[in-house]
Structure formats: structure tokens, C-alpha cells
Amino acid sequence: MTPLGTGAFIKGHGTGNDFVLLADPDGAAPLTAERVRALADRRFGIGGDGVIRAVRAGAAGDPALDDAPAGSWAMDYWNADGTVSEMCGNGVRVFVRLLLDAGLIELADGAAIEVATRSGLKRVIRQGALFAVDLGTFELGGDRLVAAHGIEVARPGLDVSTGNPHVVVALASADELASLDLHAAPVLDPEPEGGANVEFVVPGSIADGVGAIRMRVHERGSGETLSCGTGAVAAALATRHWSGDAADRWIVDVPGGRLEVEVDERGHAWLTGPAELVFRGEEIDGGVSRAR
Incomplete structure (x- = not known):
């Protein structure tokens, strides 16, 4: 020390x-x-x-x-x-x-x-x-359209607040995730006041109460990053919502490694990682x- x-x-x-x-x-x-x-x-x-x-x-x-x-x-x-x-x-x-x-x-x-x-x-x-x-607790909001380089048609995104504002977009495949060009900020319609981080996710399997997703992110003020902690939580919570709350524990693979997200009995979201x-x-x- x-x-x-x-x-x-x-x-x-x-x-x-x-x-x-x-x-x-x-x-x-x-x-x-x-x-x-x-x-x-x-x-x-x-x-x-x-x-x-x-x-x-x-x-x-x-x-x-x-x-x-x-x-x-x-x-x-x-x-x-x-x-x-x-x-x-x-x-x-x-x-x-x-x-x-x-x-x-x-x-x-x-x-x-x-x-x-x-x-x-x-x-x-x-x-x-x-x-x-x-x-702590989280909040799921409304939908907005998200346009980004590498996807031909704007996709719906779900607002998720985890202490920071996020918009989460589901994609169909790993190839679609890889084709994104996140050097430029995604365009949100309507644009949230103060901006938002934008996460693109590919949902994976759910087994024994554990779900898996892959994610890339564009962070407001920083651009594309190899990982975003609150964004991984937002992505897991959005996927959990879309799945009908099928799992409370999620493994999130990001370009920089792996994070774990869990929702406890109080409705608090936990993020674990190195x-x-x-x-x-x-x-x-x-x-x-x-x-x-």
C-alpha cells in the first residue's frame, strides 16, 4: 500500500x-x-x-x-x-x-x-x-427510437435508470452487434434531456435461473468503451423485463470481460466484477x- x-x-x-x-x-x-x-x-x-x-x-x-x-x-x-x-x-x-x-x-x-x-x-x-x-432500486421507463451506424433501420430502445440514464436496444445476432460502428453517438428520438448511455444487447440463453447477454455501449461524454458497469446492469434489467422476469441473475459479456448482475429480494440491482x-x-x- x-x-x-x-x-x-x-x-x-x-x-x-x-x-x-x-x-x-x-x-x-x-x-x-x-x-x-x-x-x-x-x-x-x-x-x-x-x-x-x-x-x-x-x-x-x-x-x-x-x-x-x-x-x-x-x-x-x-x-x-x-x-x-x-x-x-x-x-x-x-x-x-x-x-x-x-x-x-x-x-x-x-x-x-x-x-x-x-x-x-x-x-x-x-x-x-x-x-x-x-x-439500489432501478426504474424502467418508456421506449424511444435509436439509430446507429451499422444498422439499417432505427430500433426501439427501452429507458432504464440505474443511477445513470440508459437506453437499451435488443439486436438479433452477434453479427449484428459486431457490425455496429459506435465511433459516432447513436441518435435518440426523442432525445432525452441530458443525454443517455446507449447499450446494444444480444440476449442469450436462460438456464437454471441464470441469463446471459452480450453487450456493446456508447457512453455519453466518453464514446464507445470496452465496458460500462451501470450499462451492464441496465442491459440485464431490460433483457429481464423482455423475458418476463425469467431470471434474476445475469452474466453480461462486454468487449473488456465479464460482469455479473443480480436482482435481490428487495428489488436492488447488484453489479459484481473485477x-x-x-x-x-x-x-x-x-x-x-x-x-x-
């Missing part, structure tokens, strides 16, 4: 959804849109789908993060384009892994920590090398970095 000093960062990912991680316990170095864009730039910066600052609740400078019990840790998450985001399912697991690695918390196997996010407190349980996140830290370094020359 190694403390992080001023200007130091850790690079981490959850099933390929990657982040620049900064430890700022006392809130001495608030993020700005300009700094986030510089850090997340894959050519001139460190590179990542987003930037995460670990700060004590009460010192974050954001009422949505500071309205948490004293002593709580807050996840200040920003998209790569410099916009703030409510929540990140992969990011919150990597956030807890950062706290452990930096020696900021101790968390035994099976123990839990509550993390303040812009969509409320999220309970994270350590399960060996994996972390399970209680995303959290990896891959290197550490320090910022120099206004955003250029060197690994160490």
Missing part, C-alpha cells in the same frame, strides 16, 4: 473501462473540465474513459457528494470530455481498490464500505479479487505523465 502525493496518479480499469485515479482526501485539488480533458486524452495525456478523484465527503466542494455521513469517502467522477457524471458502476469498484492500495482504508474480505456518489450512497462489498456494488490497478505515475509539464 503506497500513499499518493501531490501530482501522483494511478491508472486502473474495470473490465477495460479505464480511469485516471487521483487521491485528494482533503479536497485541496478540485478537478476542472480542462484538467480532466488533459488527463483523459489518450495522445497527449494519460488516457482514460474518465477521471476519478477520491475525496472525503464534506471536502468535495459538491453538495451532491458532501451530503454524506462524516468520514465517508466520495467518488468525484468526471467523463473524459470534462463533464461530471452521476455514477459509474465500474468506476466505484476501481475507486475502492484505489483506497485500499493507497492505504486510505482497510477492508477485509466480505466487509463493506459505503461510497458517496452523485446518485447517492453506494454499498461496495469486497469478495476476494472481485467487488460487488449495490446500485477492479484492476495497472500502473502509477506523476503528472509533469501540465498534464504529460511518466510511469513509475
Whole structure:
């Protein structure tokens, strides 16, 4: 466990959804849109789908993060384009892994920590090398049309709220999923206020109460990513709805790996998956970095 000093960062990912991680316990170095864009730039910066600052609740400078019990840790998450985001399912697991690695918390196997996010407190349980996140209750909304490069006709998408807004679209085959070009953002009709993440899924089999799906995602503010935690949950919940609630546990395969989604007896959605830290370094020359 190694403390992080001023200007130091850790690079981490959850099933390929990657982040620049900064430890700022006392809130001495608030993020700005300009700094986030510089850090997340894959050519001139460190590179990542987003930037995460670990700060004590009460010192974050954001009422949505500071309205948490004293002593709580807050996840200040920003998209790569410099916009703030409510929540990140992969990011919150990597956030807890950062706290452990930096020696900021101790968390035994099976123990839990509550993390303040812009969509409320999220309970994270350590399960060996994996972390399970209680995303709380979810909401299924209405339908809207979704057009994307690689599919000839716009498809219906289901609104799903898992702390972040999502629109989930079912496709017929793995070939159709592979043919998508998600460099450009899908077009939603009507366009939701504030935008949404868009998940394209291919439902698989359901056996012994466990369902399987494959998914790709375009995240608002980041573009196509190898994985999206809250998006995997949204995709599983939409498929569960379409199947008549045939299963409460879902295996979600994304380009960056595999995640598990489960709906408990309270109607809470849980996301379980890995959290990896891959290197550490320090910022120099206004955003250029060197690994160490």
C-alpha cells in the first residue's frame, strides 16, 4: 500500500473501462473540465474513459457528494470530455481498490464500505479479487427510437435508470452487434434531456435461473468503451423485463470481460466484477505523465 502525493496518479480499469485515479482526501485539488480533458486524452495525456478523484465527503466542494455521513469517502467522477457524471458502476469498484492500495482504508474480505456518489450512497462489498456494488432500486421507463451506424433501420430502445440514464436496444445476432460502428453517438428520438448511455444487447440463453447477454455501449461524454458497469446492469434489467422476469441473475459479456448482475429480494440491482490497478505515475509539464 503506497500513499499518493501531490501530482501522483494511478491508472486502473474495470473490465477495460479505464480511469485516471487521483487521491485528494482533503479536497485541496478540485478537478476542472480542462484538467480532466488533459488527463483523459489518450495522445497527449494519460488516457482514460474518465477521471476519478477520491475525496472525503464534506471536502468535495459538491453538495451532491458532501451530503454524506462524516468520514465517508466520495467518488468525484468526471467523463473524459470534462463533464461530471452521476455514477459509474465500474468506476466505484476501481475507486475502492484505489483506497485500499493507497492505504486510505482497510477492508477485509466480505466487509463493506459505503461510497458517496452523485446518485447517492453506494454499498461496495469486497469478495476476494472481485467487488460487488449495490446500485439500489432501478426504474424502467418508456421506449424511444435509436439509430446507429451499422444498422439499417432505427430500433426501439427501452429507458432504464440505474443511477445513470440508459437506453437499451435488443439486436438479433452477434453479427449484428459486431457490425455496429459506435465511433459516432447513436441518435435518440426523442432525445432525452441530458443525454443517455446507449447499450446494444444480444440476449442469450436462460438456464437454471441464470441469463446471459452480450453487450456493446456508447457512453455519453466518453464514446464507445470496452465496458460500462451501470450499462451492464441496465442491459440485464431490460433483457429481464423482455423475458418476463425469467431470471434474476445475469452474466453480461462486454468487449473488456465479464460482469455479473443480480436482482435481490428487495428489488436492488447488484453489479459484481473485477477492479484492476495497472500502473502509477506523476503528472509533469501540465498534464504529460511518466510511469513509475
